[in-house]
Amino acid sequence: MNAATELKAPLAPAFLDTPTVDDGGAMWRIARDSRTLDLNSSYSYLLWCRDFAGTSVVARDADxxxxxxxxxxxxxxxxxxxxxxxxxxxxxxxxxxxxxxMLDHLAARVAVDDVCRIETTITPDNAASQRLFTSFAERHGLPVEREVLFPGALFPDGHDSEVLFRIGPTV
Incomplete structure (x- = not known):
């Protein structure tokens, strides 16, 4: 599979690619500006791009x-x-x-390594993420299991519970 995948309208001329450490700063800014994600340290995004680039994806604009x-x-x-x-x-x-x-692209990329299940955690108030992962499962005809993975009481900072979404297996 190619490292970069061109996207068709309405996304053109954006394309999907494997992140590099040069992308870490921009990823941190996108997370910060989202105002919904838990913001990790800028260092962690650099490290993620170095150590987990093969299981991550970045969408790029025409530039x-x-x-x-x-x-x-x-x-x-x-x-x-x-x-x-x-x-x-x-x-x-x-x-x-x-x-x-991006999610479809990443799932297809890791499937070549026999990855057949996706897990993520989502807070109960994050309707957009719930829709994203539920629609992913529907598009691919996969079952979704949900259960609380980390109750809010475990978090020392008042964080909401994290609900585990387990999607798949594909086989």
Whole structure:
């Protein structure tokens, strides 16, 4: 599979690519500006682009600048499971299917390594993420299981509960 995938309208001329450490700063800014994601340190985005680029994707505009990303990793205890950590799209690109295209692209890329399940956690008030992952499962004819993975009481900072969405398996 090609490292970069061109997107068709309404996304053209954007394309999907594997992130590099040069993208880390832009990814941090997209997360910060989302005002909904938990913002990790800028260092963590650089590290993510170095160590988990193969299980992540970045959407680029016509000039090659990042306008969205999905970060993920393969669970060490379950090597057929991709955990999606964050999905973010620049405000100017939202509503164009960028997040869905990135998720589809990443799922297809990791499937060649026998990854057949996706997990992510979503807070109960994040309707957009719930729609994204539910529609992904529907598009691919996959079952979705939901359960609270981390109750809010576990978080020392008043964070809401995180609900695990387990999608798949594909086989």
């Amino acid at each position: 090659g600048a990042p306008v969205g990303y999905v970060t993920g990793y393969v669970r060490p205890e379950e090597p057929r499971t991709l955990v999606v950590w964050q999905v973010a799209v620049d405000a100017a690109q939202r509503g164009r299917g960028v997040a869905a295209a």
